[in-house]
Amino acid sequence: MSHWNGCRTFPRSPPRGTCSRIISLRLHRLSKVTPCIHSDSSSLCQTIYHSTRGIATSTLPFSAPQIRDEDLVLVRSLVDRFPSKNHTDYNNVDPGFANEGPEDIAYAQIEETSTDGLIKQFPIPFQKLLEALQNGDTRRLIIYLRKITKKKEEQKQLLDFLDTLPRTTITELFRSIDPLDVVSKYADPTSSVRISLSAYSMLDLGHYVDHHGIRRVYIQLLHCMLVIMTQMRTLRKPLLIGEYTSLLRCAGAASDTEGAKWIWREMERNHTTEWRQSHAYAEFMAARFLTRPFYVGFDKSKHAVIPRDLHRSRLKLRRELRDKLDRLRYHTRRKSLNFGLNKDVDYAEDLKRIMRKSRPQTRVYWKTRSATNTINEHMLCTAIIAFARAGVLRYVANRILDDFFGIRIKKWSYPGVVISNETGNIEARRFIIQPTPRLIDAVVQAFCSNAEIATALQVVNHISHRHKLPISHHIWQDVLEWAYVHSSKPISTGWKTAGMPSKIPDKSTIELIWAAMEKNGIERLFAQYLIFVRTLIMRKAFSRVTEHMRPLVVAYDKVCQEYEEAVFEYVRMIRDGVHVSEATHQYERLRIKKANCWLDISTTCRQFLMEVRSFSIANTLTTVEVPGFIEEFRTFIPNPAEYRTSTGYVSLFDPAKEFAKVKRARRYWIYITVRTKAKGWGFERTTGKITTLMSRRSLTGHLPVSRLGVEHLLTSLIRAKPFLTSGFEEAEKKESTTKEENSNDEDDFF
Secondary structure, three states: OEEEOOEEEOOOOOOOOOOHHHHHHHHHHHOOOOOOOOOOOOOOEEEEEEOOOEEEEEEOOOOOOOOOHHHHHHHHHHHHHOOOHHHOOHHHOOHHHOOOOHHHHHHHHHHHHHHHHHHOOOOHHHHHHHHHHHHOOHHHHHHHHHHHHOOHHHHHHHHHHHHHOOHHHHHHHHHHOOHHHHHHHHOOOOOOOOOOHHHHHHOOOOOOEOOOOOEHHHHHHHHHHHHHHHHHHHOOOOOOHHHHHHHHHHHHHOOOHHHHHHHHHHHHHOOOHHHOOHHHHHHHHHHHHOOOHHHHOOOHHHOOOOHHHHEOOOEOOOHHHHHHHHHHHHHHHOOOOOOOEOOOOOOOOEHHHHHOOOOHHHHHHHHHHHHOOOOOHHHHHHHHHHHHHOOOHHHHHHHHHHHHHOEEEOOOOOOOOOOOOOOOOEEEOOOOOOOOHHHHHHHHHHHHHOOOHHHHHHHHHHHHHHHOOOOOHHHHHHHHHHHHHHHOOOHHHHHHHOOOHHHOOOOOHHHHHHHHHHHOOOOOOHHHHHHHHHHHHHOOOHHHHHHHHHHHHHHHHHHHHHHHHHHHHHHHHHHOOOOOHHHHHHHHHHHHHHHHHHHHHHHHHHHHHHHOOOOOOOOHHHHHHHHHHHHHOOOOOOOOEEEEOOOOEEEEOOOOOOOOEEEEEEEEEEEEEEEEOOOEEEEEEEEEEEEEEEOOOOOOOOOOHHHOOHHHHHHOOOOOHHHOOOOHHHHHHHOOOOHHHHHOOOOOOO
């Protein structure tokens, strides 16, 4: 590199197509090791780099040359590496430089060496981050991303690190942490698993979800990426539209609606709103109104519309009905911890309530219509679900389904659920956008969340027959779950209290859907059998419970077999001293799945024993069927097993069976809005209690394999010290620094 009149220049032109960022980095690095060269020639046409104009050509004078020792070292290194053009081995050169000469190849390799040298100046977590990004290891990428962003004293190093990285690497970083397409598949062991309040308590899942029921990995990921976005703004490097999309998905996965709005307004502050298209608006609507089941933790009760949500928006309830619904909400909220609440306020406000304030869906929808040139199915389906969060189904039917998809609903209420090929209640009209399975999914989510199960089935049936679209397995699963949610307490109690019993699916609805699945050849899996068995218990059909419980046990045994294979693979990986994130993720995923399946079956058995009633001594239900049920499913029966007979209660305690211990019990304060005759609306401070149990089936602890052993991993799910297998305590003292224990570092678990 040379200096002419204070300007830094190259002694030769860089390779054609070289990024301007690489040229600037090259100038910055070589300025420390190359001298100023002056010449006495009058003029020379030389290529230089300018920060605003880019590559330009200028004529500059220079004086006599003055070469120092550093220049000779650089020239000798080039000569030693490429002594002659004829001796260059082009077969071992990167394909991108195959058509370039030895000088260009040397220049590119020096650039790569210089970049590696600068990266190695940073601490190990930064180097490990780039290594994980290069290898596509999402799990380790998140681990080291948390390390470099959680300490304030490392913010200066992070700023320099981001300034050193090429812009394409930063884009790849944002793409690699996409929660929907990447993290949920390769780094989140609780993906596609609904974590209920009972699972949070009995399985000790506080390490995976917080007290709001939100996955911790996405909360931490959102925090890390917001730190990086702030540093990029400090460097005056605006984010691209794809990077904003990843941030919006992070906010949606963390159920942070305020964070989604803040990220959306950040585009306005950076003057990048011209990049917004229909896809960006659809992602914002999905994160703002939590339209994806993934954003609400696959918990349908969080966004199910209840009668109290419709007051003063779709209908008006009488004063006495509102008071009854408020009391129902008060007693339900006391037992629900903070699940489903807005975490941005200090009192108990349901997360779905903020989606009904000042008609936000209408504002966003019409802003999207006016700002984008194209309206696609993705944006419209997202808008359908967003409007349904506030119970605005008439608007969905008239302004979206009718105008764009040619579906006109002539009749809304039907006498029960009818599943047939007749679609006389739906009128087919000319459509602008061709419907796809995405529309079927949006219709099911929108109408079923508002307890319009019959209408949803009619519309889905119409779309399927008119456009020759198959009804997939997950559509039947969603309809079955929604029918169960609205027919069970406390949601069904709310519909009865509001005087709208027609919203409650009757007793035969789930059986009709079950028969339709069998008729269409849909395979029934664990989740479908679980809902059907619990429906039989609600209907007091105890004689049919046992036969439908057996497929649940078969599915659980299959999960146990997969878990054993994952344990052997995981232990072999640890003892070999290597880290394979796929094996660790598979082990953790099946560990949680096995525990959750066992809890579902155990809870179903407890419900069966609690609902059993007999008013006659001669009834074989309590004398024959219940003891046989306990004997067949004794692995899942609670200890002690209690049920009611015609003359009293029976309690069966098994001393050989493990009894769950209380790990901790704590009380928490919560402020709930109530209305009294004397003071009107106000806050009432009430207490709740959450108890965490610990047993061999809970997911407590992450002790290394060397302190547990394969036998413990196969027979127990807990990895805490009080539940170690006998004999490993002594082995631990003798082999405290084994290879397996040393390999169990931050790469093992989050």
